[in-house]
Amino acid sequence: GESVGLHLPTLSVQEGDNSIINCAYSNSASDYFIWYKQESGKGPQFIIDIRSNMDKRQGQRVTVLLNKTVKHLSLQIAATQPGDSAVYFCAERRNNNDMRFGAGTRLTVKP
């Protein structure tokens, strides 16, 4: 899961396995959430988003699940590939013009 601090949480998976990256958000009034992927030396890249009136949203090989009861968000990556190795972080929209980002989880895919 995500946390604020000097060391990012890490997740290591075998190529071909499914990955689950977790994020705990802080504001129960947050109504929009995004997952980003950041490769080394690059800017964050939008992966998938979900609004608070949904519990699940699927994209290509990715699924985001939202549990508003426990303020928890997860990103599932199916059949993880070496190119999926990156830092993944979630963002929550708290109110107008206030988007907060988590520190991220480093995903490493072993061949």
Next chain:
Amino acid sequence: NAGVTQTPKFRVLKTGQSMTLLCAQDMNHEYMYWYRQDPGMGLRLIHYSVGEGTTAKGEVPDGYNVSRLKKQNFLLGLESAAPSQTSVYFCASNNGGVSYGYTFGSGTRLTVV
């Protein structure tokens, strides 16, 4: 279509020096943002703009100034750099404000010595 372009990519400043980071987007986006990213921390909003000629403070605005004279450009200025401003700076843009995903630039790594 280049998206969001940041210049320079790297810079080393001495304490007290000034510099301007340039962000340019070619997507005709209304909203532009400047973030800083520090090790182990999430992106933090410095300043943002909701349209040409407008700017507003974000979460960590102290020590920075911005200008949006043209819709496609958003400039971030450091008037008197401090070591605490050593960071990676990212510019982002979108057309819907915080209800939509951002397109980010590739970042500027700034070191203040």
